[in-house]
Ligand SMILES: NCc1[nH]cc(CCC(=O)O)c1CC(=O)O
């Protein structure tokens with residue numbers, strides 16, 4: 001009999017079995033009996049060091065504008081972004097990820113505004129670096145906030161051009177590094193862009209600028225609210241399925257990540273988050289690189305929407321959702337809940 005099989009004492013005629021109880025060697029509930037015991041055996045924990053806060057920036061001054069499909073999230077003008085960075089630094093959030101809402105008049109088919117060294121992203125980088133130098137700044141490399149068609153790359157006759165796009169992405173990364181980006185995060189899913197960006201950064205002397213590759217980024221409906229936030233939802237022509245991954249594929253994520261590791265990625269990212277925890281687990285197991293997950297806008301909207309309706313308990317569901325990433329092997333999470341959770345963790349001491 002295997003040791004794990006419960007041994008039950010023989011039942012005497014006079015005494016029902018339940019009166020004496022089960023004769024169990026293993027009672028897993030013992031380790032859950034009290035709060036201190038649960039804390040003692042807990043495998044995964046969430047700390048403020050696990051958080052990256054994605055923020056949206058826009059033109060203007062002293063203004064914050066709400067994003068209806070992401071209740072509780074606001075776009076910041078650059079000066080407000082500095083205040084947000086200050087708050088984040090006080091809470092000890094390690095890093096911010098910056099996403100711009102680009103004035104539609106500045107968008108064109110080639111996304112040329114991405115190469116303007118005074119664009120919103122660069123202004124934000126310089127402003128935060130000047131006032132809050134201790135916080136890490138991550139910038140997205142992809143053309144979608146800057147193109148009139150909302151695609152991440154150059155569009156020709158309905159096709160996204162790979163190599164021509166990579167050429168522009170390298171220049172976009174250099175413009176961002178020049179303005180103070182600490183981490184370049186290519187989210188475009190073009191082939192070969194990590195290697196090209198690494199070579200470009202190194203040639204320009206930015207050998208310390210890290211690359212966090214969106215290695216496994218899926219063609220997902222969970223990005224809907226983000227596209228509202230950066231104003232591409234209405235303009236996007238078609239979908240992104242010729243460059244973002246098919247949600248049915250897992251092994252392909254390993255091959256994609258392997259290429260990015262070979263090409264010099266310092267960190268990997270999986271996106272979306274909760275629906276793709278199996279991918280987080282597999283990439284961490286396969287490569288052992290710092291691995292991040294992006295709890296994206298649609299995930300935020302679903303959770304926050306349910307909280308605001310009183311359907312779920314926000315105090316519990318948000319930390320639980322983030323702890324799940326840690327359990328799956330993630331080293332950190334990009335989440336719009338970052339300031340709220342950091343605040344709570346600080347209060348708990
Ligand atoms: N390259 C753009 C980009 N960078 C991050 C997100 C999504 C983030 C979110 O939904 O929170 C997207 C959207 C997209 O690919 O359409």
Ligand SMILES: [Mg+2]
Pocket residue numbers: 189190191192215256259260
């Ligand atoms: Mg790739």
